[in-house]
Amino acid sequence: MTRSKNTHAILLEYLVLISALLIFGVFIFLYQKDQVYRDAMVVLLGSFYVAWGVAHHIRHARLTLRIVLEYVFVALLGCLMLATMFL
Amino acid sequence: MEHGYWAHISPEGKDPWQFIQAQKYTYTSAGENLAKDFAETEAMIRAWMNSPTHRANILDTRFTETGIAVVDGQLDGVETTLVVQMFAHPSQQIAIITEPDIAQATRTSESTELTPELFLQSSPNAQPSMGKNLNPDVMSAQVVAVEDAKLAFLSPLQISKAVFLAVITLLIIVLLYDAYLERKYHTIRNVGKNIAHVSFLLFVGILIVILKGGTLL
Numbered sequence: 001m002t003r004s005k006n007t008h009a010i011l012l013e014y015l016v017l018i019s020a021l022l023i024f025g026v027f028i029f030l031y032q033k034d035q036v037y038r039d040a041m042v043v044l045l046g047s048f049y050v051a052w053g054v055a056h057h058i059r060h061a062r063l064t065l066r067i068v069l070e071y072v073f074v075a076l077l078g079c080l081m082l083a084t085m086f087l
Numbered sequence: 088m089e090h091g092y093w094a095h096i097s098p099e100g101k102d103p104w105q106f107i108q109a110q111k112y113t114y115t116s117a118g119e120n121l122a123k124d125f126a127e128t129e130a131m132i133r134a135w136m137n138s139p140t141h142r143a144n145i146l147d148t149r150f151t152e153t154g155i156a157v158v159d160g161q162l163d164g165v166e167t168t169l170v171v172q173m174f175a176h177p178s179q180q181i182a183i184i185t186e187p188d189i190a191q192a193t194r195t196s197e198s199t200e201l202t203p204e205l206f207l208q209s210s211p212n213a214q215p216s217m218g219k220n221l222n223p224d225v226m227s228a229q230v231v232a233v234e235d236a237k238l239a240f241l242s243p244l245q246i247s248k249a250v251f252l253a254v255i256t257l258l259i260i261v262l263l264y265d266a267y268l269e270r271k272y273h274t275i276r277n278v279g280k281n282i283a284h285v286s287f288l289l290f291v292g293i294l295i296v297i298l299k300g301g302t303l304l
Binding site: 014018021025029033034035049053056057062064066067071074075077081082084085 | 134137138244247248251254255258277278279280282283284286287288290291293294295297298299303304
């Protein structure tokens with residue numbers, strides 16, 4: 001893969017991440033008063049982020065358990081904040 | 088709150104209508120709206136009116152009486168504010184208020200917004216009726232006693248938001264500094280992408296800022 005193609009692929013991956021985050025943001029905002037939907041969206045958001053991280057590192061052949069745990073930790077932290085904010 | 092649950096149905100399986108019947112209030116139709124942890128009354132009303140089922144209860148012309156309880160306290164060890172609004176159409180027109188200090192409570196609720204509210208309305212047009220319930224002669228309504236609301240400097244929601252935003256800001260600063268050092272010293276490391284973590288945490292931070300709080304049932 002050339003450097004230019006690689007850069008395009010990475011940009012595309014980040015575009016997918018940002019777009020998905022925006023979509024999740026809209027849904028969480030719309031369903032913020034409904035505890036069940038809101039929590040479901042937050043869980044989906046965290047799962048998506050971990051899946052994105054794993055897919056990203058698999059594409060670049062750099063996936064290790066430590067990296068997976070890193071994404072899981074960041075996703076858990078963010079989702080726990082969103083889920084527990086209204087308790 | 089003292090029974091440690093917030094739901095239409097109690098953990099023992101009691102529904103709201105059993106609580107109404109326990110007070111010997113007879114009705115032909117009844118409804119219940121619940122809300123939790125709203126910082127402002129306006130936001131709660133807006134949320135109810137935006138929810139089709141809650142809005143239907145509020146606008147239902149069959150209901151001629153309502154009772155509202157607003158209680159501050161701890162639920163599962165967490166400070167919160169619960170609001171319960173009951174709607175009903177009584178079987179009989181006359182209401183006997185059994186709470187002795189209702190007059191005082193009503194006066195207090197008129198005097199300040201921060202005091203728990205207590206309403207009992209009776210419509211002059213209410214029809215004596217079919218009587219879903221036990222005693223057709225007497226309708227009584229016991230109003231839930233509520234404690235004085237305390238003026239807090241910061242609500243639990245605002246404190247949560249402040250703490251979470253501080254943690255997120257700190258993490259973002261650390262991640263950005265780490266990315267700066269990595270770039271400066273051309274370090275080769277096999278770790279997660281800082282830019283992705285920063286984007287995700289920034290997104291969570293924005294959500295924490297814009298979400299209003301409060302939950303309906």
